[in-house]
Amino acid sequence: MDNRQILIDSLPQGELRESNYTLATTKAPQPENGQVLCRTLAIAIEAGSRAGLQGSASYAGAPKSGIVMNGHAAARVVASYDPAYKEGDLVTCPAGWQDYSVHEARALTRIEGSGDPARYLSALGNSGLTAYFGLFNVGQPQAGETLxxxxxxxxxxxFVGQMGRIAGMKTVGVAGSDEKCARLVSELKFNGAINYKDGGFRANLKEVTPDGVDLYFDNTGGDVLGSALFRMNENGRIVCCGVVSQYDTSNPAPGPKGVPGLLVNKRLRMQGFLVFDHIKQYSQARSEIAGWLDSGELIAWQDEFDGLESAPRALVDLLAGGNTGKRIVRVAE
Ligand SMILES: NC(=O)c1ccc[n+]([C@@H]2O[C@H](COP(=O)([O-])OP(=O)(O)OC[C@H]3O[C@@H](n4cnc5c(N)ncnc54)[C@H](OP(=O)(O)O)[C@@H]3O)[C@@H](O)[C@H]2O)c1
Structure with a gap:
């Protein structure tokens, strides 16, 4: 059985390019006792994988070329040498960008229920869980506060904004286009949304947060964090989830002004987290998120590319803001 793989051909110098990747074909790996062979169905395209190529994601180790690009996937079990799984089972696994991959059974997550398996890459996967634990466990939202x-x-x-609304907060989003901002308000019921690429961003942020900000969920770092710091209320919290504004470069900028002075004067708590710190609560969180999806309180936006070979383009474009919601690449039916 042939196995197409997308390899990291060279580490990016400056911005990531499609030419940093190359397509190779090899034979599908053979599982041994305790292992499972998986057929990739859909791959999650995630901003954090660019941090891995930069060497700034501690959990990813040192970046290397000549290896299969890492990535989480929804997959079908093709052959199992472990009693926990059988052929045809649907799972998620750290497959990387390739058609077939072998895993220890304990590295797999079973996809429960019917419906599109890709939801386990989105609302019921890394993205939904990151939003959930960052907001609830780290941010500790209170009804009536501004998020x-x-x-x-x-x-x-x-997901963060919608979960904040479910928790009774006033929600304001920051995004990179007027169209994205309009959709956040009209489709996802954010109370407000503003475009950070707009020259009047700081003034607009002030206008859309008349009561200040109690909880800032920071996915970007950089200038947006710098502006948010000045809008924080006393005893506010900043949840540091990621630094996407500084991933796609060889020269990340230093942190913004106001740290630590504003933290001291406003008695702010700024805390980072990694989603897998909360792994013991995944199952409880998935049930709660599934309930919100079923009731229509939570909407999952999905943005799709087709074909394994489109994965490099899908990531390069995501880093430039091309995605709305969760970006996945469909690899097989
Ligand atoms: N802590 C954890 O365990 C954990 C787990 C998963 C993800 N994360 C983090 O969560 C964040 C979001 O990841 P994701 O996978 O959900 O990606 P994503 O938000 O779907 O995509 C990245 C978005 O970042 C925005 N962006 C790009 N450059 C920017 C810049 N210079 N300034 C502001 N925004 C910029 C773009 O949208 P615009 O159009 O708005 O620019 C783009 O759509 C990342 O920082 C990631 O590392 C953390």
Whole structure:
């Protein structure tokens, strides 16, 4: 069985390009005892994988070329040498950008229920869980407070704003186009949304947060974080989820002004987290998120590319803001 793979051909110098990747074909790997062979159906395209190529994601280790690009996938079990799985089961796995991959059974997550398996890459996967734990466990939202979230029309961000609304907060999103902002308000019921590329961003942020900001969910770092710091209320919280404004470069900028002075004077709490810190609560969180999806309180935006070979283009374009909601690449039926 042939296995198409997208390899990292060279590490990016400056911005990531499609030419940093190359397509190779090899034979599908053979599972051994305790292992499972998986057929990739859909791959999650995630901003954080660019941090891995930059060497700024501790969990990803040092970046390397000549290996299969990493990525989470929804997959079908093709052969199983572990009693926990059988042929035809649907799972998620750290497949990488390739058609077939072999895993220890314990590395797989079973996809429960019917419906599109790709929902386990989105609302019921990394993006929904990151939004959930960052907001509820780290941010500790209170009804009536104002929540600000950056990269608000992205995979994590669009869930954060909606979960904030479910928690009774006033929600404001920051995104990179007027169209994204309009959709956040009209389709996802954000109370407000503003475009950080607009020259009047700071003034607009002030106008759309008349009561200040109690909780800022930061997906971007950079200038948006710099502006948000000045809108924070006393005893506010900043949830540091990611730094997407500084991933697609070889020269990330230093942190914004106001740290630590504003943290001291406003008694702010600024806390980072990684979603897998909360793994023991995944199942409880998935049930709650599934309930919101079923009731229509939570809407999952999905943005799709077709074919394994389109994965490099899908990531390059995501870093430039081309996606709305969760971006996936469909690889097989
Ligand atoms: N802590 C964790 O465990 C964890 C887990 C998953 C993800 N994350 C983080 O969550 C964040 C979002 O990831 P995602 O996978 O959901 O990606 P995403 O939000 O779907 O896509 C990235 C978005 O970032 C925005 N962006 C790009 N350059 C920007 C800039 N210079 N300034 C502001 N916004 C910019 C773009 O939208 P615009 O059109 O708005 O520019 C783009 O759509 C990332 O920082 C990621 O590292 C953290």
């Amino acid at each position: 600000l979230v950056s990269a608000a029309a992205g995979a994590v961000g669009h």
